[in-house]
Amino acid sequence: MMLINLIGLLLIALIIWWFWLYKGQSQAVGDEPVQVLVKDGSYQPARLTLKAGAAASLVFKREDASPCAEQVVFPGLDLSETLPLDKPVTVQLPPLAPGTYAFHCQMQMYRGELHVTDNGNRN
Amino acid sequence: MNSKTSHCRNTSAPQKMAHDKDDKAAPGKSGACCHSVESKEEASIAPQTCHKQAKAQHLTTEEACAVNQPGTKRASSAQSDAGHADTQPTSDHILLVEGASCASCVSKIETALKAVPGVEQAQMNFADRSVQVTGSASADLLIAAVEKAGYQAKTAEDTAAADLLDEKEKADWQYYKTLLRHTTVALGLGIPLMLYGLLGGDMSIHNDSQRFAWLAVGLVTLAVMIISGKHFFIGAWKSLLNHNANMDTLIALGTGTAWLYSMVVVLFPEWLPQLARHVYFEATAMIIGLIDLGLALEIKARGKTSQAIKRLIGLQAKTARLIEGDNERDIPIEQVQKGQILRVRPGEKIPVDGEVLEGHSSIDESMLTGEPMPVVKSAGDAVVAGTLNKSGSLLFKATRVGKDTALAQIIQMVKRAQNAKPPIGRMADAIAAYFVPVVMIIAIVSALVWLNFGPDPSVAYAVIAATTVLIIACPCALGLATPMSVMVGVGKAAEAGVLIRNGEALQLASSIDVMVLDKTGTVTEGKPKVTDIVLINATDEHQVLQQVASLEAGSEHPLALAIVESANDRGIKVSKVQGFNAITGQGVEAELSGQRLSFGNLKLMQEKGVELGNAKEKAQQLAEQAKTPMYFAKDGKLMAIIAVADPIKTDSLSAIKRLQKLGIRLVMLTGDNQATAKAIAAQVGIEEFIAEVLPEDKAAKIASLQQSGAVVGMTGDGINDAPALAKADVGFAIGTGTDVAIESADITLMRGSLHGLADAVAVSKATLSNIKQNLFGAFIYNVAGIPVAAGILYPFFGLLLSPVIAGAAMAFSSLTVVSNANRLRWFNLGQGDRS
Numbered sequence: 014m015m016l017i018n019l020i021g022l023l024l025i026a027l028i029i030w031w032f033w034l035y036k037g038q039s040q041a042v043g044d045e046p047v048q049v050l051v052k053d054g055s056y057q058p059a060r061l062t063l064k065a066g067a068a069a070s071l072v073f074k075r076e077d078a079s080p081c082a083e084q085v086v087f088p089g090l091d092l093s094e095t096l097p098l099d100k101p102v103t104v105q106l107p108p109l110a111p112g113t114y115a116f117h118c119q120m121q122m123y124r125g126e127l128h129v130t131d132n133g134n135r136n
Numbered sequence: 137m138n139s140k141t142s143h144c145r146n147t148s149a150p151q152k153m154a155h156d157k158d159d160k161a162a163p164g165k166s167g168a169c170c171h172s173v174e175s176k177e178e179a180s181i182a183p184q185t186c187h188k189q190a191k192a193q194h195l196t197t198e199e200a201c202a203v204n205q206p207g208t209k210r211a212s213s214a215q216s217d218a219g220h221a222d223t224q225p226t227s228d229h230i231l232l233v234e235g236a237s238c239a240s241c242v243s244k245i246e247t248a249l250k251a252v253p254g255v256e257q258a259q260m261n262f263a264d265r266s267v268q269v270t271g272s273a274s275a276d277l278l279i280a281a282v283e284k285a286g287y288q289a290k291t292a293e294d295t296a297a298a299d300l301l302d303e304k305e306k307a308d309w310q311y312y313k314t315l316l317r318h319t320t321v322a323l324g325l326g327i328p329l330m331l332y333g334l335l336g337g338d339m340s341i342h343n344d345s346q347r348f349a350w351l352a353v354g355l356v357t358l359a360v361m362i363i364s365g366k367h368f369f370i371g372a373w374k375s376l377l378n379h380n381a382n383m384d385t386l387i388a389l390g391t392g393t394a395w396l397y398s399m400v401v402v403l404f405p406e407w408l409p410q411l412a413r414h415v416y417f418e419a420t421a422m423i424i425g426l427i428d429l430g431l432a433l434e435i436k437a438r439g440k441t442s443q444a445i446k447r448l449i450g451l452q453a454k455t456a457r458l459i460e461g462d463n464e465r466d467i468p469i470e471q472v473q474k475g476q477i478l479r480v481r482p483g484e485k486i487p488v489d490g491e492v493l494e495g496h497s498s499i500d501e502s503m504l505t506g507e508p509m510p511v512v513k514s515a516g517d518a519v520v521a522g523t524l525n526k527s528g529s530l531l532f533k534a535t536r537v538g539k540d541t542a543l544a545q546i547i548q549m550v551k552r553a554q555n556a557k558p559p560i561g562r563m564a565d566a567i568a569a570y571f572v573p574v575v576m577i578i579a580i581v582s583a584l585v586w587l588n589f590g591p592d593p594s595v596a597y598a599v600i601a602a603t604t605v606l607i608i609a610c611p612c613a614l615g616l617a618t619p620m621s622v623m624v625g626v627g628k629a630a631e632a633g634v635l636i637r638n639g640e641a642l643q644l645a646s647s648i649d650v651m652v653l654d655k656t657g658t659v660t661e662g663k664p665k666v667t668d669i670v671l672i673n674a675t676d677e678h679q680v681l682q683q684v685a686s687l688e689a690g691s692e693h694p695l696a697l698a699i700v701e702s703a704n705d706r707g708i709k710v711s712k713v714q715g716f717n718a719i720t721g722q723g724v725e726a727e728l729s730g731q732r733l734s735f736g737n738l739k740l741m742q743e744k745g746v747e748l749g750n751a752k753e754k755a756q757q758l759a760e761q762a763k764t765p766m767y768f769a770k771d772g773k774l775m776a777i778i779a780v781a782d783p784i785k786t787d788s789l790s791a792i793k794r795l796q797k798l799g800i801r802l803v804m805l806t807g808d809n810q811a812t813a814k815a816i817a818a819q820v821g822i823e824e825f826i827a828e829v830l831p832e833d834k835a836a837k838i839a840s841l842q843q844s845g846a847v848v849g850m851t852g853d854g855i856n857d858a859p860a861l862a863k864a865d866v867g868f869a870i871g872t873g874t875d876v877a878i879e880s881a882d883i884t885l886m887r888g889s890l891h892g893l894a895d896a897v898a899v900s901k902a903t904l905s906n907i908k909q910n911l912f913g914a915f916i917y918n919v920a921g922i923p924v925a926a927g928i929l930y931p932f933f934g935l936l937l938s939p940v941i942a943g944a945a946m947a948f949s950s951l952t953v954v955s956n957a958n959r960l961r962w963f964n965l966g967q968g969d970r971s
Contacts, residue, residue, distance in 0.1 A: 014587070014588070018588065021584040024580050025577050028573050028580075029573070031376075032379055033573070035379050036273075036281040046268060051372040052365075052372030053371055054374050054375055054376045054384050055372070055374040055380070056378075057374075072268070078307060078310070078314075079311075079431070100232075100266075101230055101268075114603055122382055
């Protein structure tokens, strides 16, 4: 019984960690454009790390026919772009100050984050 | 609460701002949300200043100026579209290659591109046949290199214009059809199963034959889940991997649990108490079917958003007639350069913006200005790309070409405003991020509580409680709350001649604080008519109109058309005049039956030495009533004053009263002068008006009204209103306008009456209220249902909710939502107010 309780509590902890506390792997964006696949209800990769003060390019390619995926919005960066199906669209990011910038679809079902750090590595 | 505000608050804020002094540009602040985004981007496409660009790009002013020198390459189409062009010293081009059928083509194409001077890197993605080229080489050179290597290529920029729109439509249509197919399959199973249950069919397992029967149903349901609901499960899984929980997670969790539980009932009934041996296959199938249907309807509603851009692009001429010395030749529009001399013949579109050097013609600018009257152009006047040259041949100098033309700017403005328009927050989605993990935790906690403290068989109770929590917490009602109301509300609106483009517009229209009304064609008819004939020395009104119409029959002036039309309406036949002479800027004169007739403005009368006397005051009075007075003289003697005006629509006044009754602040917007605007506003009972607004400034006026936090609606009828319609929280295109404007609007009023506007707002308010009722009901249901499902009543009353009840409650909650939404069908659109 003790074991089952423990498993239950671990499951709860896992849920809390997985959905609320976890800060996942982040792909570094350097001089080369990074492709972000819009597929199956998510951005792949959804977490990107950029160096502060350097311009960078993201190439979004939408393979998800859901209308939700049609727009990508960077609300903190004055940027938004329409993503046609199966056509790469380059989003040019301006030089940014360190911080975390969200990007998402219009309804915020697809979500991603840009982590801008001084050295371009995830802190 | 304006949804835009809440949307922005949800945005992650960076720890440190790029430019703290630039509050608007600072991410994470409320000012960085879509309101300011739009206004800033919009500003950058007007004649651009270094300062504006610097703001938009997070650069210093000097940096922005430095990189914006002529000759600097474009960074990318996407960048350019977003108003962030020209920041890179080198350019990135994405080429789409055709004819590359094997992987070995990749190196051939890459090598060919790398050989082009200036190319630093060329990388081909064979999967999508695209090549990313970095360097300073122009797109033309790159395309030529690919073609030389034996393939076809075009830039992504080119395809973005028209082809992509077609492809998008095709893709959307395909997805729509797929979803409808999925819906049919899922409901094809779900509805009969649900009816079976509702009509008293046994959905429990008591013997082996029932087990086999339900096993077969379970497998069919599994097939339905795979066919119709695969995307939910894949989406849920991918979201899970990305540490997100969204609508897909809820749907997958709800339907998956219902199915898994049912399969456990079928395969291992002995694991569960007798009472709990109930299957829920119908719930799985119904939920998947209804959500698919909702998605399909959304696709349908979104489908035409790109038509406006398509229509605008269609206005652009393909070629221009270039004058080089004595030679004339047609050249592609892309090759026209600033300063070149071009000719446009009658019936042709003006290819680029320019200034007339020679010729005289009337130009139909209605597609750009919304004003129906053609404008007479002669030397020194500006002509605008996309407008139609109607009568004469014009020679003009190109002043703005390519992306700088007014038309191109309007296209960009519409694109941008459409892109930057923030979404209506989907409450259900926002909740889902917290709701699903919370429900999962509640399910686990309730299972543990039952295991530890529950009576025997505690394991069975624990499984029942956990499963019931998951089933009762199914997002079915939450998911249906909004789309069902929207579906009914949109249908109801359509009955009243109001076409609503999407659910978001419907929702926003309900919370409009300020409604901006374009004057011409919205409040007024948009077609000038003769309103007054004031006889001075004449005695017969009929004769006056006959003579003036005869005189004006040979004129191309828009006001002349109104007079001739007025004569036609009265069955008056015009006579032939001799010695017709049109005096530019003054009027016309001719001889009729030996008498010298003059018709025109004050200046003409003064030049002809006509004694006006008190008639001048009368003319002034007419002008104050928003009319254009003109004098008619015969043989140097003033006979009459004829006033022409764009009359107010007969039902504008009553419709405006309805809108005011709905609590909406009305503002009239017009390019007309103060006096006319004031007169019209007073006649229809509008207190606020903004006069002398240039077409391109309309969107900016909307933006300034939005800055106060008000939800702003815009009603207009012309293509010049398109950016303003898109910029407004809700754009209403009145049906009498051009199709282009209608396509760019969120809501189209087919009747052309402002009552359509009042109907649209009324039905939106009713629908939003209905949605709120649905969401409230769904919330209460979940909030009350989950604890009960977890067994909170058991210690007090010995009550444990069976999954049977949970399933019924779930079905009932959906039924309630749909029934409540259907109440909207009986909503009265206020015909009684129209009298």
